[in-house]
Amino acid sequence: MEDLIAVLTGGSVQFLAALVFLYVLLKVFKRVRYTGRKRPPGPPSLPLIGHFHHLLFGMPHHSLARIAEKYGPIVWLELGAVNVVLVTSSDMAREVLKTQDHIFASRPSGILVEKVFKKAQGIIWSPFNDHFRLARKIISTELFSEKRIDSFKDLRRQMTFRTLGTAFEEGHAKRYINLADLMHNQFICLTTQMLFRMDGHAQNKDLLEISDDLMSAGWFVIEEFFPLLQPLDLSGQVRRLKNIGERYFELMDSIIDNRLNENSNSKSNTQEDFLDVLLATSKFSRVQVQLLILDIIMAGTDTSSDTIVWAINELLRHPNIMERLQSELDDAIGKERLVEEADLNNLEYLQAVVKETLRLHPVGALGMAHFSTEATKVAGYDIPANTRVMLNLYAIGRDPKVWENPLKFDPSRFLNSSIDVKGQHYEVLPFGSGRRKCPGMNMGLVSVLYNLAQLVHACSISLPEGLTHLDVDVEEKFGMGVARRNPLNLLIKRRLPLDVYRGAELQFSDV
Secondary structure (H helix, E strand, O other): OHHHHHHOOOOHHHHHHHHHHHHHHHHHHHHHHHOOOOOOOOOOOEOOOEOHHHHOOOOHHHHHHHHHHHHOOEEEEEEOOEEEEEEOOHHHHHHHHHHOHHHHEEOOOOHHHHHOOOOOOOOOOOOOOHHHHHHHHHHHHHOOOHHHHHHOHHHHHHHHHHHHHHHHHHHHOOOOEEHHHHHHHHHHHHHHHHHHOOOOOHHHHHHHHHHHHHHHHOOOOHHHHOHHHOOOOOOOHHHHHHHHHHHHHHHHHHHHHHHHHHHHHOOOOOOOOHHHHHHOOOOOOHHHHHHHHHHHHHHHOHHHHHHHHHHHHHHHHOHHHHHHHHHHHHHHHOOOOOOOHHHHHHOHHHHHHHHHHHHHOOOOOOOOOEEOOOOEEEOOEEEOOOOEEEEOHHHHOOOOOOOOOOOOOOHHHHOOOOOOOOOOOOOOOOOOOHHHOOOOHHHHHHHHHHHHHHHHHHEEEEOOOOOOHHHOOOOEEEOOOEEEOOOOEEEEEEOOOHHHHHHOOOOOOOO
8 A cells, every 4th residue: 555655656646647648538528439330238438437347256257257148248348448348158159259250360469578579579479470370380380289288198108207296295295295395396397398308407497487477467457458557556466467577588598508608509419399390480589489488377277276176176176086096097997007198098087077177167268359450340349450359268168058067076077078178169268269269279279188097096195184075165266367265185006016107117205
């Protein structure tokens, strides 16, 4: 409060009043332009802030879901100076992501994009343009093609075994381990190894901290919705995001300089990694290379690790489902070897557990904002050009018109269902769909399935003493993604005979 008072002294009040006046004029101008058009329904708005007050309390995806329950599957919102169309049904999602994908395939700009992503020179926040098409083509062929995914199989195995070894040593010492921290560390190491062969390096820790800071900063930056207030930076978020960006680019400059120096002085036959591919592409500037790397780190670490945490969380809440999954793994794999990636296609219930986790707990609950590049109509409503479209994947996955007992964690609903999670079925869209579908989807699914299978098959997982499955909560924290609010501290020990782990060359003390 003292900081806010200080900001509003020394002439800032007059400046703020001028900004508010300009903002009101802008809103009046927008309303005049929109007169006579049929916009989607929505709740009454307040002066100046529009519907922004709906996001001030509780989880934004929950608040927006409640609005949709009252006003329908397509809703018009005015979040400060930003017009948003909220989509909360599979039918409306199909219209936006398939039928009119060519209109909604772009991304909006904003403070996060300006301060960290350098005017969207990566791929996640890039407008739908030639740069996006080239970047997606290179990422799809050089990092996420079926051949490349298979080439990283041994690396995924190595990283997973390292994680199990850490968990077993902690468990043998009767120390509880934070599952989210364990998985986050694994996936940042896996991702940086794939990108630039950096394993166990101190820079991994720096990248993990930067990734965590970005995820926690999220999209809720008040100056994003009230841009005339940006010079005042009342929330401190503008300064914070700028600092995150500066830290990242300083770190990546060091990594790239070291790589260029190594490549100029070395005649080794070291396998080319993704950084080498990007640096060899003359069509990308250094900043674009750095941002493509950041996009992959952001998309490949927290999303996969948080999905695994949510899956284990639900399995602990439902011991009968955990037992059924363990039975499938024991029947298919036995107890004399560990799971291999080749086994995954034969594990139907495991796949169902992951699908149900993605339905009930999409880490990207509000997805990535889409942006209309021209005026159009959706469901008979007028959508102006330059309008943000937000898909509430959380609400779509819990739609009672589509899902029976939508709040119940029930993997069996997917056993006899044609619904998949790869963007062809709009009832559950963890990876998006259409032109902006996540290019790393297949890599992400393999990683989640493999790690979850190992945790359930190879590990005995216990809650802290005195707690039962009834004590496991589903409280959320909202940032750029939706993670579990409270640490999931677990005691993880070996479930299989010691020789099984030794035979797989899993490194840990004889515990």
